[in-house]
Amino acid sequence: MVRSAPRQPVPARRADAERNIAAILEAATRLLSADPAASVADIAKAAGVGRVTLYGHFPSREALVDAVLEHAVGLADAVLDDPALDERPAPEAMAALLHSSWEVLDRHRRLFVAADRIMATERIREHHERPLRRVERLIERGRRDGDFRTDLPLPWLVTTFFSIIHSAAQERESGRLPAEDVERVLVTTMLSLLTSPA
């Protein structure tokens, strides 16, 4: 194949490969977060590439899921890594963070369900640590500043943060929570949880 198409310049081939990789990661993220059991064949089809091309870039399902997680963590991290957040009081920063990133964080969680089936726990934990630490640091700052409660353990508050996002996503899917109410409900619930009762 390389010999029969010698005139295609290298940069164009590299651009093709990058386009394919981006399409595969986008399709894999979409399909795996909807159904953790989505097949590699379905992912290739949705990405508009052949299975051989997909396996050329990602030699196994595990390698693909690993890359998808890395990609999703990168997206979540980019959203969470907003220097403006650090300058605002913790409750405001928390509200802004929920507004900007609850969907990214929930998609992220779904991908972990897919990963959980095929990857080593340690590798999954590494991926999970970064966004978790960012949320933890924000809650910690709120506690230091006297804005957030200190009568409940920090890890528990971090857990409820993710659990509340997960519940809201499920309620929206089932139609019990109208899409336009999700953000208000999330922010109100989370701030009540984090704010010490007077």
Next chain:
Amino acid sequence: MVRSAPRQPVPARRADAERNIAAILEAATRLLSADPAASVADIAKAAGVGRVTLYGHFPSREALVDAVLEHAVGLADAVLDDPALDERPAPEAMAALLHSSWEVLDRHRRLFVAADRIMATERIREHHERPLRRVERLIERGRRDGDFRTDLPLPWLVTTFFSIIHSAAQERESGRLPAEDVERVLVTTMLSLLTSPA
């Protein structure tokens, strides 16, 4: 067999059957809540009965899971159906309810994971409705009495009740939340969530 043991009186045989059924339900509840994929053979073994005896009482895995759910709902309902709860202010009643029943409610939830794999959604929903309605009624009363918030939808508050219990159970299992802290953390979290900020 009946002919070769004709002297065993009928009440004794009935008592045997009831003991077997109780042992099977107890073992099935325990095994299925630890692992939703637990096999009928393992359940029979843990109950100390043969598979033939088990199938004599529960002709299919579905019939067994259905009976286990019915049994678990009965237990949860018995704990929740405490007339004393109705006489106390809603926040106190909520704290008492969490104390008495969070473990029952969490076990209950795990059984639904097992049921989800083999039973029709409608049948599962019927089982789930009763305890859910009791929690809903308590929260509703608290809202009417001005003790609980009305700025968040009632179904959302019911969902977070179950989701918080589930998170606490997971945190305890993972060792991140010491067993002796679970109840205090649950009650504090739930009341913060239900109580409108001043």
